[in-house]
Amino acid sequence: MIFTGVEMLFFSLGVLTTLGVGAVVYFNRIYKFKALTWSTILTGLFLFLFCIAWSWASFLEGEPRSSSMGLVVFGIPAIIFLVLGRKFALKK
Amino acid sequence: MSEKKDPINFKRRDFLKVGGLSTIFGATALASMPKKAAAKSINKELVDKLVTTHDDFPCEVRAYYVPPRNWDHVQTRSIFHKEVKAMGEEVDDEIIADGKAFVDKMNFAYDDSKVGFTQIDKALLAGSWAMSNFAAGPAPATIPDYGTTLWEQRTKPNPHALFDNDYVVEKKAKFESKQDAANHIKRAARLFGADLVGITKRDKRWDYSKFLNPIPPMARKAFPGPPTPEQMEEMKNWGPDKFITDWNDFPFVPKTVIVMAFEMDYEGFSTTPSYIGGAAAGTGYSSMSKTPYQLAVYLKNLGYHAVAASNDLGLSVPYAIAAGLGENSRMGQVVTYKYGPRVRLAKVYTDFDFVEYDKPRSFGVMDFCKNCMRCADACPSGAITHDVNPSFEPTHENKDIAWYNVKGVKKYHIDAKKCFKIWGEFGDDCGMCIAACPYNKPDFWHHRLVDGITAMMPGPVHDFMREMDELFGYGNVEDEEAVKKFYSPKGKSYDGH
Numbered sequence: 103m104i105f106t107g108v109e110m111l112f113f114s115l116g117v118l119t120t121l122g123v124g125a126v127v128y129f130n131r132i133y134k135f136k137a138l139t140w141s142t143i144l145t146g147l148f149l150f151l152f153c154i155a156w157s158w159a160s161f162l163e164g165e166p167r168s169s170s171m172g173l174v175v176f177g178i179p180a181i182i183f184l185v186l187g188r189k190f191a192l193k194k
Numbered sequence: 195m196s197e198k199k200d201p202i203n204f205k206r207r208d209f210l211k212v213g214g215l216s217t218i219f220g221a222t223a224l225a226s227m228p229k230k231a232a233a234k235s236i237n238k239e240l241v242d243k244l245v246t247t248h249d250d251f252p253c254e255v256r257a258y259y260v261p262p263r264n265w266d267h268v269q270t271r272s273i274f275h276k277e278v279k280a281m282g283e284e285v286d287d288e289i290i291a292d293g294k295a296f297v298d299k300m301n302f303a304y305d306d307s308k309v310g311f312t313q314i315d316k317a318l319l320a321g322s323w324a325m326s327n328f329a330a331g332p333a334p335a336t337i338p339d340y341g342t343t344l345w346e347q348r349t350k351p352n353p354h355a356l357f358d359n360d361y362v363v364e365k366k367a368k369f370e371s372k373q374d375a376a377n378h379i380k381r382a383a384r385l386f387g388a389d390l391v392g393i394t395k396r397d398k399r400w401d402y403s404k405f406l407n408p409i410p411p412m413a414r415k416a417f418p419g420p421p422t423p424e425q426m427e428e429m430k431n432w433g434p435d436k437f438i439t440d441w442n443d444f445p446f447v448p449k450t451v452i453v454m455a456f457e458m459d460y461e462g463f464s465t466t467p468s469y470i471g472g473a474a475a476g477t478g479y480s481s482m483s484k485t486p487y488q489l490a491v492y493l494k495n496l497g498y499h500a501v502a503a504s505n506d507l508g509l510s511v512p513y514a515i516a517a518g519l520g521e522n523s524r525m526g527q528v529v530t531y532k533y534g535p536r537v538r539l540a541k542v543y544t545d546f547d548f549v550e551y552d553k554p555r556s557f558g559v560m561d562f563c564k565n566c567m568r569c570a571d572a573c574p575s576g577a578i579t580h581d582v583n584p585s586f587e588p589t590h591e592n593k594d595i596a597w598y599n600v601k602g603v604k605k606y607h608i609d610a611k612k613c614f615k616i617w618g619e620f621g622d623d624c625g626m627c628i629a630a631c632p633y634n635k636p637d638f639w640h641h642r643l644v645d646g647i648t649a650m651m652p653g654p655v656h657d658f659m660r661e662m663d664e665l666f667g668y669g670n671v672e673d674e675e676a677v678k679k680f681y682s683p684k685g686k687s688y689d690g691h
Contacts, residue, residue, distance in 0.1 A: 108638075156640055160666075162460070163636040164679060167667025 107162040122147045129191065139190040146183030150163055153177040244646050245531070248554040251397075251516055256586055259602030261399055264336040264506065265406040268598045268610040269617075273297065273335055274330040280434040292618035299621025300472075309674045310468025312622075317496040319469040319622065322476030323549055330483035331409070338405050338506035339439070340414045342487035347445045349501050352684030354419035357489055366497030372550040379452060379489070379549065386488040387481055388454035389537070390530060392552040396448045396543065400516070403510040404440045413495025417439060448543040452489060452552075453510070453517040455537040456481040456528055458628075460636045463536055466629045466674040467574070472622030478538030479504065486540045498546035510539035512603075518552035521559035524606045525569040525578050526629040529559045531645075534633030559633065560584070563606070565656040568664070572630035572671050577612035629667040633659060 107111070126143055129135075135143070153176035160168035210213040218422045265271050265278055272293030275285040275382050304316035325332075331340045339345045368374035376393055381390040410432040421429075462474030486502035493500035501507070511528045514520055519539075520530035527535040570578040581589055588599040588607035598610040628634055633640035648659050663669060670676065 159638050159640050162684060162685075163638050165636075165667055171666045 108159070111155065111158045111162070114158075115151060118151060118154065122151065133191045135191055139187055140191055142183050143187035146180050147188050149176050149180035149183060153180050206624075213309055217518075222240065245555050245557045246651050247518075248556065250554075251512070252556055253512075253515070253522055253552045253584075254586075254604040255399065256602040257440055259399065259600065261401060261403045262509075262600055263404040263406070264338070264402040266598055267336045268614045269293065270336045270406065271598075272614065273332075274337070274406060274408060277406060277434065277437055281406075281437055286611075289614060295618030296614075296621065299618070303621050304469070309463055309601045309678045310470055312469075315469035315473075315677075318473040319476055322473035323479060325480035326476065326483040326504075328483075329487070330479075331414075333483065333504040333506045334479050336402070336405075336505050337407055337409065338503065339407055339411075340409060341503050342483050343504060343506055344414060345443075345445050345501050346415075346496070347501075353418060359495055362494045362499055363497050369548060372548055373547075375548055375551075376550040379493075380501055381485045382492050383454055383485065383489050386492075387456070388489075388540075389457045389486040390455035390519050390532065392453050392477050392514070392519045393549055394451055394453065394513060394551055396451050397516060399514070400512040402506075404438055405506070406437055407439055408434075408437045437585070444544045445501075448501075448545060449547040450544050450549060451508070451513055451517070452542040452544065454485060454489075454515045454518050454540050455514065455533070456485070456540070457467075457533045458536045458538060459678070460536065460634070461680045463625055463629045463634065463682055464670070464673065466625040466671055467620045467622065468677060469615075469622055470677060470680055471533060471625045472630070475538065475623055475625060478630060480537055482540040489542045490544075493542065493544050493546055496546065498544055499540055500544040500546070502542045503543060507541065507543060513541055514539050515554050518555045521556045523559055523569075523631070523633075524563040524567065525573075525631065526606065526608045527628060529553075529631070529633045531557055535628045535631050536634045536637060557645070561631070561653070562648060562656050562659075566632060566660045568630045568632060568650040568660060568669055569627035572669070573613075574624070574626060575612040575616040577609040577610075578627060579608070580616075581606065582611045626671045629671050632663040632669060634669065 126147065130140075133139075153172055156172035156176055157169045160166070162170055265274065265283075268289055271278055272283055272289040275290045275293070278285050289360075298612070300319075304311055306312045306315045327340045331337070333340055333343045337417045346363040348362070351361055369378065379393065380391045410429050412421055412429050456478045458478045459474040462470050462477075465471050482504040486504065490500035490502040510528065511522065514528040514530075515522055519538075520528040523529045523535060525535065528539065529535045530537055562581055567580055570580050577590075579590055584605050585594065585603050585607065586604055588609070590596070590607065590609040590612075591610055592609050593599070596607075596609065596611070600608050613624070633645065644659070648656060651659075
């Protein structure tokens with residue numbers, strides 16, 4: 103074992119954060135986000151990353167129920183916010 | 195013809211520019227704080243915001259509070275009931291029966307049909323306690339001056355030992371400052387095995403006022419030399435009139451108490467009630483018989499008097515609070531910032547006082563306890579109160595005969611008699627309150643984050659947090675799956691690869 107689970111988690115979070123922010127900036131240049139779109143998408147992105155962080159960490163500590171609950175409690179709102187954000191971005 | 199502008203014209207050169215600027219900015223920020231890592235600095239600032247430091251002891255203590263004697267402890271009074279009776283005091287038959295059941299089961303019982311109480315689990319319990327039993331004997335039952343908690347302060351090595359450093363050296367070591375001394379002592383304690391360490395002034399309020407010690411002095415040493423004629427004579431004349439000692443018999447006037455906490459295994463405690471949970475506590479007790487002794491010898495080699503103590507000499511919980519290790523709680527255990535209530539406590543009494551003392555700190559535990567009550571709900575004997583607010587007097591149904599409760603300290607009062615009864619039934623020291631506590635979590639970042647957020651929130655949010663803790667599957671007790679998980683090699687990497 104070269105890397106521990108937590109090290110892998112935070113490395114992956116770094117990669118995902120970079121990709122997420124990159125994607126938001128990319129789409130902003132195309133669709134010119136308004137304040138509401140920005141806040142919705144950034145909230146969704148934060149919740150999505152937090153969901154991965156929580157669930158992975160809970161899995162590592164051996165608490166699968168907490169891991170599943172993390173997916174439900176943080177993951178579903180993340181998807182809702184991101185879908186809403188997409189809707190706001192595409193709205194003329 | 196107008197020039198068409200590319201909305202995503204972010205070239206590689208621009209990327210390098212942004213990256214380069216970010217790197218320079220980051221490096222400048224880091225260079226501006228050369229002596230401390232940035233992450234540590236941010237972490238410290240956050241912790242300082244969440245943790246309140248107190249100048250005085252953070253629980254109100256009224257003038258009529260009287261420090262207890264060590265045989266006011268229900269376990270001591272029960273197990274040493276013959277000695278207490280020999281001194282002319284009454285002992286409740288019920289606690290004698292509970293103590294006997296507990297000792298019998300701890301020593302001999304197992305049940306291969308009961309998960310967590312099999313012969314294999316019993317062997318784990320026996321191994322966990324072995325060092326404590328051998329080195330500190332009755333110290334967990336508050337009896338002082340035995341084995342590694344011996345009061346003896348020799349000034350010369352034992353002539354019968356090959357190696358012996360357990361004596362007070364003549365030359366006193368000097369430290370640059372009080373903080374320097376505290377740093378050295380804490381580093382030594384950590385090296386010897388303590389997970390947390392704090393230093394506080396000796397406070398007579400938290401010391402047992404008198405000690406029952408029925409063990410003849412000659413039988414107290416782990417590695418005695420040949421008995422002297424005086425010791426043989428003392429042995430012949432040993433009896434109840436010599437069972438009681440007090441601070442006048444202590445070999446020096448203690449000025450400082452170094453308090454240590456030892457983390458107990460999370461997975462082990464998740465199995466409570468079981469012998470595995472008992473083994474997690476037993477391992478802590480074995481550490482309590484080892485590390486404080488090492489620290490006492492360290493202090494003796496600095497030229498100062500020192501005596502190691504586990505549950506003996508004084509009340510560990512208020513001392514731990516005074517030394518800044520944690521906060522009081524509904525279940526009466528100290529709740530530490532890092533490990534919650536899942537710790538065992540030990541102390542070293544010394545006359546060394548050129549040291550920076552720690553201050554008590556709180557981080558919202560007592561506020562959270564008002565709403566949570568998970569420990570009280572989990573307690574199988576109902577020993578933990580459901581009162582919303584702490585009180586100066588016990589409020590439980592045995593309050594009028596509760597000789598075992600200290601009065602005059604604002605806290606949640608436990609019915610120790612009920613608690614002890616369940617020890618007899620299980621044959622181990624239960625621990626379901628500790629396992630159920632929302633502060634009992636593995637050392638992972640997301641729990642510290644939740645604890646921090648909870649501390650900043652008002653009462654109604656605490657109710658919500660308690661419900662979420664349960665919903666997320668934490669704090670389960672009487673869970674047979676937890677036993678399987680404890681023994682499973684999955685994720686444990688025993689060979690380190």
